[in-house]
Amino acid sequence: MSRNDPIAALIDLMARLPGLGPRSARRVVLHLIRKRGALLQPLADAMQAVARSARECLNCGNVGTSDICEICESEARATGLLCVVEDVADLWAMERSGVFRGRYHVLGGTLSALDGVGPDDLRIPQLKSRLASEGITEVILALNATIDGQTTAHYIADELGGAVSVTSLAQGVPIGGELDYLDDGTITAALNARKAF
């Protein structure tokens, strides 16, 4: 296999995907070559289509194929609820649960002094301007339960002040969770937030 070979070039590119290395990239490419018609060609076409059409929603930061995403376009989702998430993967996770019918705001990361990420890097100004223009009554902070996520949540709650009701996802024992496998922090949070049975 010489290095100017298109197969070698494809392996090099595949090895740059998250979660893949040189070995798994070779395995994937061999699989693709074996299934040229059924998988490689459709995948090449799908990538071409996404490369041509994918863009970030100018309003919320979701990815989609138009300047304003389907969720921001939908009048049915103008419920006055706005769910703030760190990134698009979190938005997709919320959408899979199917329980939230409002709109989203994707921050694009978390505040981080170490990495030099400040409020203006995180679409926080856009978040503030949406409160009035979309008649938001409640902002739900659905940030990850990590140090950075919670720091960002506190910052946003402070910034929005009394202008709007700010809530966050409940913390506690996950459904199907076994106490023996949970960390101390989760058990502490669940105990502190205990409720009448």
Added chain:
Amino acid sequence: MSRNDPIAALIDLMARLPGLGPRSARRVVLHLIRKRGALLQPLADAMQAVARSARECLNCGNVGTSDICEICESEARATGLLCVVEDVADLWAMERSGVFRGRYHVLGGTLSALDGVGPDDLRIPQLKSRLASEGITEVILALNATIDGQTTAHYIADELGGAVSVTSLAQGVPIGGELDYLDDGTITAALNARKAF
């Protein structure tokens, strides 16, 4: 994300690659969308190029971009040595070591009574016809050290009879291997094949 969305279609296709599932496919696709220019477009182009040009070598079964692969084309590799491997990944592994300068023959699998794989499914007839046409003096069986691989090796050795010298890769302790981590079979093989120091 509606299901006729090109992004959802790309995620579905990516999730069918070996080693990827729905979660890692979503992660890869988000990464690709963030790096549209630097990664997604080049990857789409590389896949298109491979889909258009990749084919199996008619002589040895290697994959490449022409009907006869570079190794079979090269006169320098007509050394009279023929290395028999199970599949193209094994051929690439041999080539990475850089130590073998002969030609290859890719079987495309191993004999398996359970899966109904017989000699005619494995390019064994083509192997026999190459012995004379390419003046092969030694066939090196570089099959995996699994039950199926070794069964196939014995079958091929029997078939080629006295027509040509048949050898196989040495078995023993891998370089860098620690005895405490090796299985009993490897230690037994290494002990039986011990050599003067």
